[in-house]
Amino acid sequence: MNSCETSHSDSSPVRELRFADCDQLSELVTSGDIEFIQLGAGPCQASMMRIDLDGFYMLLTDVPNRTAIHAASQKDLRVIHIPLRWTGSLHWNGRIVDRSGLIVWGDSCDYTRVGEDVRTVALLIDESLLRERIEAWLPSSHSLWDSLDGHMLADTPASRHFGQVAEWVLGLALQRSESLAVPAVRAQLSERLLLALANAVNAQEESAVLGCPTARHRGRIVRQMTDYLHAHPNRTMELSDLCQLTGYSARSIAHACQTVLETSPIRYLKPLRLNQARILLREGSHDSTTVSQCAHFAGFSHFGRFAADYRRMFGESPSKTLERCM
Incomplete structure (x- = not known):
């Protein structure tokens, strides 16, 4: 097997890459300084799917081996992470993530996670674009958005719904990738995702944000x-x-x-x-x-x-x- 195999053309809004070396996963990420470090023994055989939507993109990452991921220097970029599955322990900056569906929020994402058979999905979107689109539907104070930097959102029905919408978009990309080539479809999916995200964030006003100062x-x-x-x-x-x-x-x-x-x-x-x-x-x-x-x-x-x-x-x-x- 080559170090990298591509299952979709580079011009497609859906690109899937499979790797023999986990550090190559950063090739699909266009912003920031991201480093994947294999910690567990055995072949890595990782994969990543990038789905380009209307002005932002999603990443679905599968890493079967125990791996640490460092990400930093993502200036003016909001990154929303949703752990979907894992075995063993999954840490976020040393905080144990003990259930799926939590959203990790941050614009500099200086974090590390460790686990086995880990699958996560992340939305990466420009900060100004995010505020422009979401605040047109559900006006939110800037202080609320800023307070979520570097935190995990509380487990609410709204945050779980956002995770479900994200998984639905991923399923569509896997089964009907050709439909995402239509601009109107991408715009509709983008609006649905961001509206669900806005509801998840606004729900935090009545719930504790799960954060750890250290x-x-x-x-x-x-x-x-x-x-x-x-x-x-x-x-x-x-x-x-x-x-x-x-x-x-x-x-x-x-x-x-x-x-x-x-x-x-x-x-x-x-x-x-x-x-x-x-x-x-x-x-x-x-x-x-x-x-x-x-x-x-x-x-x-x-x-x-x-x-x-x-x-x-x-x-x-x-x-x-x-x-x-x-």
Whole structure:
């Protein structure tokens, strides 16, 4: 199997891609800085469907393996996430999501989720377009919309209805994708979705918004630590080094990693470097790239242990990855 297989043409409003490497999922996302990091052992075989509607789009993501997803820098973009299914634990910035149908709301979405056999749908829409359309139907105060940034909406009939509408649109895209090529159909679907979203948001005035003041802070700690580890793959790292470099205490870093990633900072280092080695192998050149070079650059000094850990993590040898992607 190639790294990426497309089942719809690029000009279609419905595009579905299947991946052997979860980090390639970001290829369907046009905004923001999104990183997928495989944590569980075994082939990833992830997929993502992008559905272009009237001025915004939806993403349906299936990731069978345990994976962490970091997303940030999505300026002026509203992202509404609906977890549809998962097994094991699903965390959002360290907050355990214990039921489906909750909507994660945010315009900078600095979050991490961990789980197995995870399916989520997300709406991505420009902030100004969202306010213009929704407030024409159901006038809402700007303070209400702003207060929902980085929170999960309460589980109300209106929020559940919005999730049902989103799943209905997905079903239509899967079964009758040709109908979405008609502008009038896309406009009708867009209006129905946004009206359901407006009702879900307005319902929060009478319900508690499920938020955690420290949740996004934990996600940002992990993000900052991950960025530094990516930038210095060859450096031997201890927890004291991470404290000095990030400015956080050992307790804060350890707690953030445990709640967000379900592991310690140092144990997180190995899968992170293995993912980095896989990216280097996948993007390598037939003439100049070798497995040992990629292993060394990702911070592995013992080639034999690297090859064994790599096979255990991804279900294939590093040389197979290099051969498959050339």
